[in-house]
Amino acid sequence: MAGLEKGNVVIGQSGGPTCVINQSLVGAVKQLKKYPEIGKILGAIHGVKGILEDNFIDLKELDDELLEKIAKTPSSALGSVRMKPKKDDVIKMFEIMKKNDVKYFFYIGGNDTAETAHIVNEISNEVNYPLKAFHIPKTIDNDLLINDHTPGFGSAAKFITHAFAGDNLDNRSLPGIKVNIIMGRHAGFLTASSIMARKHENDGPHLIYVPEVPFSVEKFVKDVKEVYDRLGRCVIAVAEGVSDKDGFPVLQKEILIPSPVKVIDEDGTPLMKSHEVDSHGNVQLSGSGALGDYLAGVIKEQLGAKRVRADTLGYLQRSFLGCVSEVDSREARLVGEKIVEYAADGKEGGSVAIIRKDSPEYEIDTIFTPLSTVAKHTKHLDSKYILDGKDIDPSFIDYVKPLIGDIPEIGIIEDSRI
Amino acid sequence: MAGLEKGNVVIGQSGGPTCVINQSLVGAVKQLKKYPEIGKILGAIHGVKGILEDNFIDLKELDDELLEKIAKTPSSALGSVRMKPKKDDVIKMFEIMKKNDVKYFFYIGGNDTAETAHIVNEISNEVNYPLKAFHIPKTIDNDLLINDHTPGFGSAAKFITHAFAGDNLDNRSLPGIKVNIIMGRHAGFLTASSIMARKHENDGPHLIYVPEVPFSVEKFVKDVKEVYDRLGRCVIAVAEGVSDKDGFPVLQKEILIPSPVKVIDEDGTPLMKSHEVDSHGNVQLSGSGALGDYLAGVIKEQLGAKRVRADTLGYLQRSFLGCVSEVDSREARLVGEKIVEYAADGKEGGSVAIIRKDSPEYEIDTIFTPLSTVAKHTKHLDSKYILDGKDIDPSFIDYVKPLIGDIPEIGIIEDSRI
Numbered sequence: 132m133a134g135l136e137k138g139n140v141v142i143g144q145s146g147g148p149t150c151v152i153n154q155s156l157v158g159a160v161k162q163l164k165k166y167p168e169i170g171k172i173l174g175a176i177h178g179v180k181g182i183l184e185d186n187f188i189d190l191k192e193l194d195d196e197l198l199e200k201i202a203k204t205p206s207s208a209l210g211s212v213r214m215k216p217k218k219d220d221v222i223k224m225f226e227i228m229k230k231n232d233v234k235y236f237f238y239i240g241g242n243d244t245a246e247t248a249h250i251v252n253e254i255s256n257e258v259n260y261p262l263k264a265f266h267i268p269k270t271i272d273n274d275l276l277i278n279d280h281t282p283g284f285g286s287a288a289k290f291i292t293h294a295f296a297g298d299n300l301d302n303r304s305l306p307g308i309k310v311n312i313i314m315g316r317h318a319g320f321l322t323a324s325s326i327m328a329r330k331h332e333n334d335g336p337h338l339i340y341v342p343e344v345p346f347s348v349e350k351f352v353k354d355v356k357e358v359y360d361r362l363g364r365c366v367i368a369v370a371e372g373v374s375d376k377d378g379f380p381v382l383q384k385e386i387l388i389p390s391p392v393k394v395i396d397e398d399g400t401p402l403m404k405s406h407e408v409d410s411h412g413n414v415q416l417s418g419s420g421a422l423g424d425y426l427a428g429v430i431k432e433q434l435g436a437k438r439v440r441a442d443t444l445g446y447l448q449r450s451f452l453g454c455v456s457e458v459d460s461r462e463a464r465l466v467g468e469k470i471v472e473y474a475a476d477g478k479e480g481g482s483v484a485i486i487r488k489d490s491p492e493y494e495i496d497t498i499f500t501p502l503s504t505v506a507k508h509t510k511h512l513d514s515k516y517i518l519d520g521k522d523i524d525p526s527f528i529d530y531v532k533p534l535i536g537d538i539p540e541i542g543i544i545e546d547s548r549i
Numbered sequence: 550m551a552g553l554e555k556g557n558v559v560i561g562q563s564g565g566p567t568c569v570i571n572q573s574l575v576g577a578v579k580q581l582k583k584y585p586e587i588g589k590i591l592g593a594i595h596g597v598k599g600i601l602e603d604n605f606i607d608l609k610e611l612d613d614e615l616l617e618k619i620a621k622t623p624s625s626a627l628g629s630v631r632m633k634p635k636k637d638d639v640i641k642m643f644e645i646m647k648k649n650d651v652k653y654f655f656y657i658g659g660n661d662t663a664e665t666a667h668i669v670n671e672i673s674n675e676v677n678y679p680l681k682a683f684h685i686p687k688t689i690d691n692d693l694l695i696n697d698h699t700p701g702f703g704s705a706a707k708f709i710t711h712a713f714a715g716d717n718l719d720n721r722s723l724p725g726i727k728v729n730i731i732m733g734r735h736a737g738f739l740t741a742s743s744i745m746a747r748k749h750e751n752d753g754p755h756l757i758y759v760p761e762v763p764f765s766v767e768k769f770v771k772d773v774k775e776v777y778d779r780l781g782r783c784v785i786a787v788a789e790g791v792s793d794k795d796g797f798p799v800l801q802k803e804i805l806i807p808s809p810v811k812v813i814d815e816d817g818t819p820l821m822k823s824h825e826v827d828s829h830g831n832v833q834l835s836g837s838g839a840l841g842d843y844l845a846g847v848i849k850e851q852l853g854a855k856r857v858r859a860d861t862l863g864y865l866q867r868s869f870l871g872c873v874s875e876v877d878s879r880e881a882r883l884v885g886e887k888i889v890e891y892a893a894d895g896k897e898g899g900s901v902a903i904i905r906k907d908s909p910e911y912e913i914d915t916i917f918t919p920l921s922t923v924a925k926h927t928k929h930l931d932s933k934y935i936l937d938g939k940d941i942d943p944s945f946i947d948y949v950k951p952l953i954g955d956i957p958e959i960g961i962i963e964d965s966r967i
Contacts, residue, residue: 148722150715176966177722188964200960206718208960210967213723297568297868300624304566304595305631309836309864418727418858419845420838427837440836445860446727450715453872453957539871542618542626546606548594549628 133475137168138234141182142190143175144207145214145240145247149283150455151463152269155239156209157202158467159267160190166475173231178212178238179247182224187231202464205450207239215243221251225260235263235474239467241270241281242507245482249502252480265470266482266502269463271449274318274509277500279487282466285459285534287314287448288324292538294444295328299335299366300541303549306364307438308355308430311336312423314448316372316416319343319512321448323523324531325368330541335366343512344520346373346381351426352433354521359436369426371416371443382422417445456536462495469497493533551893555586556652559600560608561593562625563632563658563665567701568708568873569881570687573657574627575620576885577685578608584893591649596630596656597665600642605649620882623868625657633661639669643678653681653892657885659688659699660925663900667920670898683888684900684920687881689867692736692927695918697905700884703877703952705732705866706742710956712862713746717753717784718959721967724782725856726773726848729754730841732866734790734834737761737930739866741941742949743786748959753784761930762938764791764799769844770851772939777854787844789834789861800840835863874954880913887915911951 140163144152156174163169172190175181188209193201201208216224228236238248248266255262268275271287291313302309313322319341328336337358340346358365374380416422423441431439462485470483482505488494516527543549558581562570574592581587590608593599606627611619619626634642646654656666663684670682686693689705709731720727731740737759744757755776758764776783792798834840841859849857880903888901900923906912934945961967 144722148719174962176964181966186966188962188966193962197960200958201962202960203958204718204960205715207722208962208967209722211722293870293872294865296870297623298864300622301566301864301868304562304625304627304629418860419842420859420861421842424837424839424842440864441838442836442863442865443838443861444865445862446716446719446858447712447860447862447865450719452711452714452959454711540618540621541870542615542620542622544592544606544611544619544626546594548599548604548606549626 133477135166135168135475136234138232139171139173140169140235140237141173141175141187141228141233142237143178143181143239144209144211145178145238145244146211147271147449148206148211149269149271149449150205150286150451151282151460152206152239153204153208154202154460154463155267155269155282155467157198158464159237159471160198162468162471164191170232173233174209177210179214179216179220179224180212181210182227183220185227205452213243215247216250218254221254222258224251225255225258225262228262229260233262235265237265237267237470239267239269241272242275242505242509245275245502246506248480249506252502263474263478263480264502265474265480266505267466267470268482268484268505271321272315272318273320274511275505276508276510277484277504279485279495280534281485282459282463283449284320285456286454287321288327288531289456289535290448290451290454291321291324291444292327292535293454295325295336295366295368296330296538296541299328300543302335302364302366305438307440308359308365308436310367310369310423310426310441312369312371312441312443314417314444315342315370317342317509317511319370322368322370323512323516323527326523326525326527327531327535327538331543331545333362336368337362337365338521339368339523340370340373340521341512341517342370342372342374343514344517345376347375348381348429350520352429355430356434359434369422371422380416382416419443456534458534458536466497473499551895553584553586553893554652556650557589557591558587558653558655559591559593559605559646559651560655561596561599561657562627562629563596563656563662564629565689565867566624566629567687567689567867568623568704568869569700569878570624570657571622571626572620572878572881573685573687573700573885575616576882577655577889578616580886580889582609588650591651592627595628597632597634597638597642598630599628600645601638603645623870631661633665634668636672639672640676642669643673643676643680646680647678651680653683655683655685655888657685657687659690660693660923660927663920664924666898667924670920681892681898682920683892683898684923685884685888686900686902686923689739690733690736691738692929693923694926694928695902695922697903697913698952699903700877700881702738703874704872705739706745706949707874707953708866708869708872709739709742709862710745710953711872713743713754713784713786714748714956714959717746718961720753720782720784723856725858726777726783726854728785728787728841728844728859730787730789730859730861732835732862733760733788735760735927735929737788740786740788741930741934741945744941744943744945745949745953745956749961749963751780754786755780755783756939757786757941758788758791758939759930759935760788760790760792761932762935763794765793766799766847768938770847773848774852777852787840789840798834800834837861874952876952876954884915891917
């Protein structure tokens, strides 16, 4: 245990919450508490927005019992934000940090959050403000570079597994075609995890579409027909971010922009005409059932199938209570602790990444990595896992299973007539 | 332990599955196995459809280990069906039952299923076929008369509680307006259960709309505005079946039928133009995000709120793996066992209902009740539980809490700035 500079710390949470993001918060806070040279551990209320508003809570004052309860609670306890600070914002943040004698900034989030930490670090060098900015990884999307996987992903993948295992049984009992839309703008890890729901022959999901492969509605309908003709039912996993060959999301192209299905108001004006975009430039894909309804509508129309349903798994994927992977929970705590250790080792700012050891049993290690290596960019599902653009290779199970943990046992009557 | 008539038994499952419907199946099967006078326990594949097709599996041949695994597995293990048999169908069912020497028919399901059992019993008297038909209750809607509550409801209510508890925290971290659509065509029990997610001051759901109260879009927008102005965020629970003052579902009136939002195809033809209706006359309400998207669209347009999202909790409510209430599980098993006992007592057909004892601790009993008392009709949420058409009275917690069981502890930073 080396030492930290005497002063205060700011810690914040940013981007979409996860079920275990507070494990990382509490891991960092409890580790920081071990260093007497740290005065206050200032929790920024709603991330950089809280810093700009001098809006902090001293987390040192929370007792261990409450901290442990918070650690087990989903969603960002400090409040989150989606905001990419401009240079002026960062300069203002430094003023407020200086006033509060802040020497370290820890920011928990995904690649947009890492980008913010990176910007803050760069500008601090430029203007000679002696701040060290660190990033602590989290994202259900599992799309951070360098990392084998990210905290938050395992629990979300567990939710997906439980949802699809149940939905496959539901669809088995009342056969039909079922489309389930899963979170994931550019990366298909979460959607691919639905493969974990397959336990018996002919179990769904029967088709899996990830954003890494250009999506064609025509091919989709053909794929569904093949399964439906063969099994009399079909469960389908589709990532919300599936896009055409030009990279244009189906949700925008087919639904929000004119073409075969239009949603209009009384005057014929397309609804949702102003695509909601956050300050990192991301268009809203979640929080609407439109993609699922569109795909179900196309299937109904083109296949004449009787029972076609769509569900959009929505925000439950990242915040549902009581569906947490133990491994994920443990690792989220670990990265929070480790980043403080890297800071105490004298690092000038950076991120902590999880790497998987090449061992027979699942084992991980953490490494220190520069912010630029995880900022902004997206890790994609390896093409070796993608089968014919419509399924996932079973080898993906070896990758994802240890991150999810055990799944409740399923007993069925194995009879082809059901 | 009295006796059953010598012969065989048919047992089937019908309607929407639940997480504990197989507990009832296994309860009945294991109880029936105790009677040596029962030869085969014929599981009807996909309910009455299986009977009509002489499509059975002898459940006596499944060993106890598999039966217990099946009991713990969500969704109808025998396959389900939504079919109201006509008189000709019932006569044909009797031919097949006669061929199989069937003396008893047990049918697990909701009020439509009870209606089918009732029809079968009536016609068996009419045509002098010596069959005794029994109904075993299940429905996540909790809308069976006579019953204090129904097997399947407690686990679905637990799912709703976990979903809303998580979603409230999600909405707290990234404030905005969030609409969640919950299953429930005519009865608001499941939607009302979302009240269980409130643990701290200002926790959501902040507004709860059940089908028992006429829904006005104007009032809804006003209610949302009041909460959003006060808290800067708003989580809303809406039953899928909310209807206008004439009893016309909002989903049909506002979305599928012109005004103010239309979903049309290229030629201007309304999509989903043929309302899907099952043989009990129920219009499809689930399996589409349209109601949530419509309400979110109205809020966006009329309040100009920035972050408005909708999720439709969908089929996960009835089949999600690993979110089962222990009480619900136990009671579902019990009603399966009890109905066999009522049959052995010489009853001519009927149903078993759960009643709650007037005791300080939660305790239940079962009673035998004629099929006509639970068939077809819907139990509604008592008006004493409904507050101003937009909320649920806290006294509902006393009713629903024992059915759900313990909820994981939630730790938050209690700070009005978050």
